[in-house]
Amino acid sequence: MAAKLLFGIIITLLAILALVLVVVVIGGILAGLLAPVLGSVPISYNFRSIRARWTSTIVAILGIAGTVGVFVAMLSLARGFRATLVASGSAGNALVMRAGSTSEMMGGITLDSVKIAMDQPGVARDASGQPLATQEVVGVIPIPLISTGTDANVEVRGVSSNVLEIRKFVKIVQGRIFHSGLDELVVGKNASKTYQGLTVGNTVNFGGGQWKVVGVFDAGGSAFDSEVWCDGRILNEVLKRPDNIFQSATVHLTSPAAFQQFKDAVTSDPRLNLEVQREVDYYAKQSSTMTRLITVLGGLVAAIMAFGAIFGALNTMYSAVSERGREIATMRALGFSTWSVILSFLFEALLISFVAGVLGCLAVLPLNGWTTNTMNFQTFSNLAFAFKITFDLLVMGVLFALVMGVLGGLLPALRAAMRPVAVSLREL
Amino acid sequence: MKFNRLILANLFRKKARLFLTIGSFAVALFLFAFLSVVNDAFGRGADVAGADRLIVINRTSIINTIPLSYRDQILRIPGVKAVTHDNWFGGVYQDEKNFFPQFVIDPESQRQVYPELVVPDDQWNNFLKDRDGAIVGAATMKRFGWKIGDRVPIKTTLYGLAGTAWEFNIDGVYHGKDPKDDETQFWFRWDAFEERVPERLKGQIGWYILRVENPDDSVRIAKAIDTMFMNSPYETRTETESAFAAGWVKQFGNIKFLIVTIGTVVFFTLLLVTGNTMAISVRERTPEIAILKAIGFSDRAVLGFILSESLVIAVLGCIGLLLALLAVPVLSRAMAGLLPALLISPKVLISGVAAALAVGFASAILPGLGAMRMRVVDALRRV
Numbered sequence: 001m002a003a004k005l006l007f008g009i010i011i012t013l014l015a016i017l018a019l020v021l022v023v024v025v026i027g028g029i030l031a032g033l034l035a036p037v038l039g040s041v042p043i044s045y046n047f048r049s050i051r052a053r054w055t056s057t058i059v060a061i062l063g064i065a066g067t068v069g070v071f072v073a074m075l076s077l078a079r080g081f082r083a084t085l086v087a088s089g090s091a092g093n094a095l096v097m098r099a100g101s102t103s104e105m106m107g108g109i110t111l112d113s114v115k116i117a118m119d120q121p122g123v124a125r126d127a128s129g130q131p132l133a134t135q136e137v138v139g140v141i142p143i144p145l146i147s148t149g150t151d152a153n154v155e156v157r158g159v160s161s162n163v164l165e166i167r168k169f170v171k172i173v174q175g176r177i178f179h180s181g182l183d184e185l186v187v188g189k190n191a192s193k194t195y196q197g198l199t200v201g202n203t204v205n206f207g208g209g210q211w212k213v214v215g216v217f218d219a220g221g222s223a224f225d226s227e228v229w230c231d232g233r234i235l236n237e238v239l240k241r242p243d244n245i246f247q248s249a250t251v252h253l254t255s256p257a258a259f260q261q262f263k264d265a266v267t268s269d270p271r272l273n274l275e276v277q278r279e280v281d282y283y284a285k286q287s288s289t290m291t292r293l294i295t296v297l298g299g300l301v302a303a304i305m306a307f308g309a310i311f312g313a314l315n316t317m318y319s320a321v322s323e324r325g326r327e328i329a330t331m332r333a334l335g336f337s338t339w340s341v342i343l344s345f346l347f348e349a350l351l352i353s354f355v356a357g358v359l360g361c362l363a364v365l366p367l368n369g370w371t372t373n374t375m376n377f378q379t380f381s382n383l384a385f386a387f388k389i390t391f392d393l394l395v396m397g398v399l400f401a402l403v404m405g406v407l408g409g410l411l412p413a414l415r416a417a418m419r420p421v422a423v424s425l426r427e428l
Numbered sequence: 429m430k431f432n433r434l435i436l437a438n439l440f441r442k443k444a445r446l447f448l449t450i451g452s453f454a455v456a457l458f459l460f461a462f463l464s465v466v467n468d469a470f471g472r473g474a475d476v477a478g479a480d481r482l483i484v485i486n487r488t489s490i491i492n493t494i495p496l497s498y499r500d501q502i503l504r505i506p507g508v509k510a511v512t513h514d515n516w517f518g519g520v521y522q523d524e525k526n527f528f529p530q531f532v533i534d535p536e537s538q539r540q541v542y543p544e545l546v547v548p549d550d551q552w553n554n555f556l557k558d559r560d561g562a563i564v565g566a567a568t569m570k571r572f573g574w575k576i577g578d579r580v581p582i583k584t585t586l587y588g589l590a591g592t593a594w595e596f597n598i599d600g601v602y603h604g605k606d607p608k609d610d611e612t613q614f615w616f617r618w619d620a621f622e623e624r625v626p627e628r629l630k631g632q633i634g635w636y637i638l639r640v641e642n643p644d645d646s647v648r649i650a651k652a653i654d655t656m657f658m659n660s661p662y663e664t665r666t667e668t669e670s671a672f673a674a675g676w677v678k679q680f681g682n683i684k685f686l687i688v689t690i691g692t693v694v695f696f697t698l699l700l701v702t703g704n705t706m707a708i709s710v711r712e713r714t715p716e717i718a719i720l721k722a723i724g725f726s727d728r729a730v731l732g733f734i735l736s737e738s739l740v741i742a743v744l745g746c747i748g749l750l751l752a753l754l755a756v757p758v759l760s761r762a763m764a765g766l767l768p769a770l771l772i773s774p775k776v777l778i779s780g781v782a783a784a785l786a787v788g789f790a791s792a793i794l795p796g797l798g799a800m801r802m803r804v805v806d807a808l809r810r811v
Contacts, residue, residue, distance in 0.1 A: 059704040066693045100590025102524060141489050142665075150675040153490060207488040208663065239492060240661065242628060289527075296763065297466060301690060304462065308455035308694065312701040315448040319708045322442065375679040380491065382679055 028406035032346035039343035041336055046348040049327075053320060060316040060408075061356040064401050067302070067309035068360030072389065072397040073367060074298030080388035081374070082291045088222035089279030090169055091256040094122075096249045096266065099275045103286065103379055104138045104248045111135065111244040113272050117251070120269075122262030124252045126165060132252035134160040134167075137232045139239045140381045141206045143195040145373070152373065154195055155381035156206075156228045158235030166252040170224060175200040175215030180231050186215040188225035190384035194373050198228070207238035223283055226373070226384040250279060290376050306404060313408025317349060321412040328416045329425045338417040345416055349409025350402060357401025361394045431729075435736050438713070446741070449705050453745020453787075456698040457780045461752035462759075463687045464776045470680055472768045473673035476608050480509075480643045481541065482650055483672045484636040487663040493632035494662050505652050507645040508638050510540035515621060515634040517614075519582035519594065521572070528568045530582060530614040532621040532634075541639045544605045551576065551600025559620050562596035565611035566603050571764055574598055582614070587625045594624065607771060637669070695787065703791035706738055710795040717799050718807030727800045734796040735789065742788030749780045 036043045050057050089095075096117050098109050118131040125131050137158035142151035161180040164170060178184035185204060192198040197213075204211045211230065219225045236243060253259055256278075263276040321328070331341060368389040376383045439446055468475075484502070486492035493515075502511050515532035535556055539547075547555070547563055555561040564574065574580065581593035596616050604611050622630055640649055650666035657664045667675075710717070717730055753772055760770035 056704055056708070059700045063697045063701055066697045070690055070693060098590060100585065102520070102585060139489050140491055145678065148678045150678045152679045239489060293763075293767065300462070300759075301459065304455060304459045305690075305694065308452055308459070308697070311448050311451040311455060312697065315445060315452065315701060315705055318442075318444055318448065319705060322445075322712070323708065373679075375676075 024410070025403055025406050028346060028410050029350065029402050031343055032350035032406065032409075035343040035347035039340040039347070041331065041340045041344035043344075043347065046344060046351060049320075049324065050348065050352070053323070056316050056320060057352055060313050060352055061359065063309050063312035063316075064353050064356035064404050065360035065363065067305040067404070068357050068397045068401045069364045070305055071302040071400055072361055072393055073364045073387070074294075074302055075393055075396070076364070076367065076387045076389040077372075078291055078294040078298055079390070079393065080385045081294055081383075083388050084221060084225070084383065084385040085223050085283045085286055085291075087220055088224060088283035090167070091259075091278060091280055092253050093166065093279040094251050094253055094259055094262055095277050095279050095282045096251065096274050097247070097277075099273045101275070104136070108241075108245040108247060109135075109249065109274060111246070113274060114246060114249045116269065116272060117249060117266050117274060120262055120265040122253050122258035122265065124254045126162070130162075132162065132166050133249055134163045135232060135246040135249040136160075137235050137239065137241060138247045139235065141228075143197070143204070143206075143228075145382075146194060146196050147373075149196075152195065152382040153375070153380060154191065154228060155226065155379065155383075156230065156235065157224075158232030159229050160232055163229070166250055167219070167224070168252075169222075170217050170219045172215050173218045175213075177217075178214055178230055181234070182231070183209055183211045183234060184214045185211045185228050185230050186217055187213055187228045189216055189218050190225035190371055190386070191228055192216050193371055194226070194382075194384040204228075209238060221386065223286070223383060226382065286376065286379055290374070306400070309404050310407050313349070313353070313404055314411065317345075317409050317412040318415075321345070321416045324416070325419070326425060329419070329421045329423075332417075332421050333425065341417040342413045345413030346406070346409055349405045349413070353401045353405025353408070354398065356405075357398035360401065361397045365389060365394075431733065431736070435733060435740065438733070439737055439740060442709070445705065445709070449702055449741050450744045450747070452698060452701055453742060453784055454748030454751065456694050456787075457745060457748030457784055458752045458755075459694055460691060460780055460783065461749055461756070461772060461776055463691055464779075465752075465756055465770045465772055466767070467687045468773070468776075469768050469770050471677050472608060472610070474670055474677055476544075476604075476606060476610070477668070477670035477673040478544075478639070479668075479670065480640050480646075481669040482638050482640060482646060482653075482666055483669050484638070484653055484664050484666045485672075486635075487654075487665040490635075492662070493629070493634060494636065494664060496631050496633050498657065498662075498664075499636065501656060502636060502638060502653060505649055505656075507641050507649050509641050510537055511636055511638040512537035512541040513618070513633040513636050515618075515632075516586075517582070517584070517616075517621075518586050519584050521580065521582050526572070528571075528612045528614060529610075530616070532618055533615045534618050538615070541637050544609060545602045546605060547600050547602045555599040555617075558597055558599055559617060560596050561599040562614060562616045563600045563602055564598055564615075565613045566601055567611040567769060568614060569598075569601050571612075576600065587621075587629065596620075610768065612768070643668075695783065699787050699791055702738070702741070702787060703794070706734070706792045707795045710734060710799050714802070714807050717802060718804050721802070721804045722808070731796045731800040734799055735792050738788045738792030738796075739785060742784040743781075745784055745788075746781055749777050753777070 031038070096109070096114070097104060114133070114135045118133040123131045123133065139156050140153035141156050143154045144150060145152045161177075164172070164177060172186070173189065175186070178186050187198045197204055200213055200216060202213045204213060217224075217229070232246065236245075251262070253262060259278060266272060266274055266276050328341060332338070367387045369386050371384050371386045373382055373384040375381070484494065486494050496513065499511055499513065502508060512534050517530035517532055519530050520526070521528070539552070551563070555563055562580070568574075576598055578598045579595055580598060581595045583591055583593050602611070602613075602615075638649075640646055646668050650668075653666045654664050720730060721727070756770050756772045763770070
C-alpha cells in the first residue's frame with residue numbers, strides 16, 4: 001500500500017518535471033528565435049562572436065550535427081524497413097491462409113479449398129468470368145549476397161500466371177513475365193540489386209534445375225521487391241511439396257469494401273479451414289518484430305548520443321560564457337537589460353544548433369534510397385529494403401538539434417546574465 | 429604524488445565544466461559498451477560454434493527436410509564421431525511475443541554432439557524414460573518461472589492442425605559451460621514428434637549435426653557427404669558449424685559496419701569536445717602557468733600537470749562503463765525475445781578504459797605542448 005503511494009508520488013513528480021522541461025524547452029526555442037525582435041542586443045554581436053570563437057563553435061556544431069545525423073539515419077532505417085512491409089499489398093486484395101497460421105511459410109491449403117474460396121461473393125472476375133485469384137507456394141532458397149558473397153535465404157514465390165492482374169501495383173520494368181510451365185524467373189528490383197546473378201538473361205541454379213531470369217519487376221518498394229517469382233506448379237515440384245497444396249491464395253476483391261462479405265463467406269463455410277486477412281494487414285504484422293528491434297536499438301543509441309551532445313553543447317556554452325565574462329559585464333554596464341543578454345545567448349545557441357541540425361541532415365541525405373538487407377525472423381527470409389528519409393524526419397532532426405541547443409544554452413545564458421556586473425568586470 | 433593537491437584544485441575550479449566533461453566521457457563510454465554488447469549479441473552464434481561440428485542441410489532450401497535414413501550412411505564415413513538430428517518446431521507458447529526456439533532432438537545422440545550443454549544425469553535419465561518429456565534451457569526456465577515437473581502446452585504452427593496444443597513435461601534444465609552458450613532452447617523427443625506428425629512428414633528431419641574426430645578432416649567429410657547424396661531427391665549441403673553461423677550472421681546485414689561508423693562518429697566528437705575544453709581551460713590559466721614557470725617548475729612539469737588533469741577526467745569518466753555494467757542485464761531482459769542475451773565481457777571494459785585514456789591524452793597533448801613551450805615573459809605580459 002505504502003509502496004504504491006510512493007510509486008504514485010514519484011510518477012507524479014516525474015510527470016511534473018517532464019512538463020516543466022517541455023515548457024522550458026518550447027519557451028526557450030520561441031524566445032531564442034524571437035530574440036532579434038524582443039531583445040535589444042543586436043544580432044551582429046552574435047555573428048561576430050561566433051566568428052571570433054570559431055573553433056569552439058565548430059566543435060559544438062559537429063557534436064550536435066553528429067547526433068542529429070545518427071538520429072535521422074536510425075529512424076530512417078526503421079522507417080524504410082516498415083515502409084517496405086506496409087507498402088506491400090493493397091487494400092483491395094485479401095490473403096487466404098490456413099487457419100491458425102501466423103505466416104505464409106506455415107501451413108498448407110488444398111486446391112479444392114482455394115477453388116471454393118475463389119467462388120465466394122466479393123471476388124472480382126476477369127473478362128472471361130474467371131475469378132481473379134492466385135494460389136501461391138512460398139519458400140526460401142539460398143542465393144549469395146552481392147555484398148558478402150555468403151548465402152542469404154531469398155524468398156521465392158510460386159504464383160499463377162495472372163498474378164499481375166491481381167497485384168496491380170506490380171509492374172514489369174525490364175524483360176517480361178515468366179511463361180507458365182517453363183523454368184523461368186522474374187525478380188524484384190531490390191532482389192536484383194542485392195543478390196548475385198539476378199539479371200535478365202542470366203541463369204540461376206536451384207532445386208536441381210536451371211532457371212532463366214526473364215524479367216525484373218517493380219513492386220513499389222514493398223516486400224515483393226526482394227522476392228523471386230516463378231510458376232507455382234513448377235516450384236511445388238522443385239520444393240517437393242505435395243501436388244495441389246499451396247501456402248496461400250490472394251484474391252482481388254471487387255472493391256476494398258467487399259472484404260467483410262468475402263471474409264464472412266469463407267470463414268462460415270464448414271468445408272473450409274481458412275482465415276482471411278487484408279493483404280496490407282498481413283504484411284504490417286510481418287514487420288512488427290524487426291521494426292520493434294530496429295526502433296528500440298536505434299532509439300536507445302540516439303537517446304544516449306543526445307545526452308552526449310547536450311553535455312558537449314553545455315560544456316561549450318559554459319566555456320564561451322566564462323571566456324566572455326568581461327564582454328557580458330561591459331554590455332550590462334552599458335545598459336542592456338539582463339533579459340536582453342539572456343535572449344542574445346539563447347539566440348546564439350539556437351543559431352549554432354540550427355546550423356548543426358541542417359548540416360547533420362544534409363550529411364545523411366545521401367543515404368536515402370540506399371538499399372541494405374537483413375533477415376526478417378518472422379518469415380525466415382532475407383528482405384532488402386531502402387533507407388527512407390522523409391521530409392518530416394528531417395524536420396524532426398532539426399527540431400531535435402534546436403532542443404539540444406536550448407538545453408545546452410539556457411543555463412549558461414542565465415548564468416551569464418545573473419552574475420553581478422562588478423564581479424565580472426574585475427575578472428582577469 | 430606531491431602534486432595531487434595542485435591538480436585537484438585546478439580540476440575543481442570550474443565544477444560545472446568538470447562535471448560536464450566527465451559526463452561526456454561517461455556517455456561516450458556507455459555508448460561504446462552498449463554497441464559492443466549488441467555487436468557481440470548479433471555474432472554470438474559464430475562464437476560458440478563448435479570447431480569440430482558440421483551441419484548438413486537440404487541443398488535446395490534450408491526449410492526442406494532430409495530423410496532420417498541418411499543417418500546411418502553418414503555414420504559410416506570414416507572420421508565421423510557422432511551424428512544427431514534436429515527439427516525446427518516453431519511453436520507458440522501463449523503468445524507469439526514469447527518466442528523461444530524449440531527443437532525436436534534425438535535423445536540418444538544429443539549429448540555426444542553437444543557436450544557443452546550440460547544436463548544433470550538424473551534429469552536426463554527421467555527425460556529418456558518420459559516420451560512427452562522436455563529439457564529447457566536455464567534462461568527460458570527463468571523467463572517464464574517454470575519448474576521441473578511443470579506441464580507446458582506449446583501450440584503447433586507447422587505440424588498438424590495449427591493452434592493445437594502439444595503438451596510436454598519439463599524433466600530437466602540444461603546449462604551451457606560457456607557464458608555465451610545459448611540457454612533459451614526447448615528440446616523435446618523425436619519419437620513424440622514422429623508420432624504426432626502427419627504421414628507425409630514422417631521420417632523427415634530438419635538437419636544433421638555431426639561431430640568429427642579431427643577438425644582438419646572437416647572438408648573431406650563435408651565433400652564425402654554431399655557427394656554421397658548428390659542426384660538423390662534430397663541433395664545435401666554440408667559445412668562447418670562456424671561457417672554456417674557466420675553466414676547466418678551476415679544475413680543480418682552489415683551491422684558491424686553500422687556500429688563501427690556510429691562508434692567512430694561518437695569518439696571523434698568526444699575528442700573534439702574534450703580537446704576544446706582542455707584548450708580553453710589552459711588558455712584561461714595562462715598567467716598562472718606563467719607564474720608556475722617563473723617560480724621554478726620546469727616546462728615538463730607543466731606538461732605533466734595538464735596531462736594528468738586530463739587523464740584524471742578520463743578515468744572518472746569510466747563511470748560510464750560502470751553504468752553500462754548495471755544497465756546491460758536490465759536491457760537484456762527487456763529485449764528477451766528479440767536478441768540473444770546481452771553480455772558485457774571484460775574485453776569490452778578494458779578497451780573502454782584504454783580508449784578513454786587515449787582520448788584523454790590526445791585531447792590534452794596539444795594544449796599541453798603549447799603550455800610547455802610558452803615563454804614566461806610573453807605569458808606574464810598577457811595578464
